[in-house]
Amino acid sequence: MARQPPPEDDPHAPAVNHAGGIARLMGDNALFARVLARFRNEYRQTAAGIRAALGNGDAPQALRLVHTLKGAAGMIEAVPLRHAAQALEQVLRQPDGSGDAWQRLTRLEQALDRVLLELDAAAAVAPPAQEQARTAVAALAEQGRERAHSDTVRRLATLLDDGNGEAVDLVREAAGTLAAQLGEQRYHRLADTIEAFDFDGALAMLAEWT
Incomplete structure (x- = not known):
């Protein structure tokens, strides 16, 4: 159709x-x-x-x-x-x-x-006070986020290295986390590569970017 x-x-x-x-x-x-x-x-x-x-x-x-x-x-x-x-x-x-x-x-x-x-x-038009508050909150949470991001990337790399199909599920479920760490363009390149089951290629990307 x-x-x-x-x-x-x-x-x-x-x-x-x-x-x-x-x-x-x-x-x-x-x-x-x-x-x-x-x-x-x-x-x-x-x-x-x-x-x-x-x-x-x-x-x-x-x-x-x-x-x-x-x-x-x-x-x-x-x-x-x-x-x-x-x-x-x-x-x-x-x-x-x-x-x-x-x-x-x-x-x-x-x-x-x-x-x-x-x-x-x-x-x-964003109010300066609102921007400052957002920056402060982001700074307080950044350390915890960075640790969570690193854990996600490490888990993904392990799955890719093992040739485990769960890598496909993880790259979808952790889209926000991975996009925030890698950037939108890199995330989509990585996701497309994993969706094509080119796990070696995706693992090489992670090694280069992280």
Whole structure:
């Protein structure tokens, strides 16, 4: 059965579902704020990178960038952006779909701009006292978080080294923890590699990044 395209998104709805994103990270507001900040920094030029790759005829690179952006959008519950990335990804996976790719890329650029504008606006008006309180809470919890993050990475590395299929479950269940430690892009690269059961490749990534 042919896959149906994602539904059209309400242009007046928020670009990011903050409540959904916090729920995805088990109610950790501070961690979600860090994930949003990392998204603002790491994905600001992604649409330009996709456009450049398509212009150079490098469809595989464009597909990699779109796939990573789709995962990151899902992590922060940026639903319209995730739908736009999914639509473009589907076209790029079809050998005869290049003509429609530019139109869908334009929609992706618009969706990404909405997300970044919303996140930039929120950061600009954040009360200083609230920012200081958030920083203080994060600092108090950082030592415990770092230990938990390290334990998760060590457990994952052990499973990968043993060729244990539970590594697939762990990389899904610990998505928030791993993304916070490794960064969104690295997390999605690692998850994709593990989902493909390339445990040796994933273990090499962890050895390089940690």
